[in-house]
Amino acid sequence: DTEVTQTPKHLVMGMTNKKSLKCEQHMGHRAMYWYKQKAKKPPELMFVYSYEKLSINESVPSRFSPECPNSSLLNLHLHALQPEDSALYLCASSQRGGTEAFFGQGTRLTVV
């Protein structure tokens, strides 16, 4: 199984809602990533977990809260988002830097 599965594929949420994005991989990868991608722009790194510990946090606003409950699962909890947070949110996993990374198909988030 060489897939990274992201759910849901699409999400529409109001600015007062709380929602979560989920990412799952069963390749035994110990690094997992969250990216945000706006239209016509490259993916922008948000968070990196290494061995289930947060290793990189790119000064992301606290309304985005990552969680890595186990080595296969990565969540992104969303609360009080703004319309400008509407984007494609991508999850990825890999072993070390010398190996290929695998990406999910993303969650298309719209904040209304």
Next chain:
Amino acid sequence: DAKTTQPNSMESNEEEPVHLPCNHSTISGTDYIHWYRQLPSQGPEYVIHGLTSNVNNRMASLAIAEDRKSSTLILHRATLRDAAVYYCILRDYNNNDMRFGAGTRLTVKP
């Protein structure tokens, strides 16, 4: 992470080879050179990676300069399905940092 520089866009004709360049003048000895591509409405997908030697796989070839300050992704016969944004990324063997530059948007003309 060291930075990469790629042309914003390139065009190719179908069934012709495509050479996508990437400059990475500040590359360190432990940086691997990775290439990913992103088709419209999809997540990025791995294409190829290498450290010092040229690499070939079923999708593409990677040519790495002797001083490692530049590399070229080679698609041997472009198809319409190869139209995508191609990203060259440096990944340090010792850490998990993985950041995208602006990439090259490849257009393939029939």
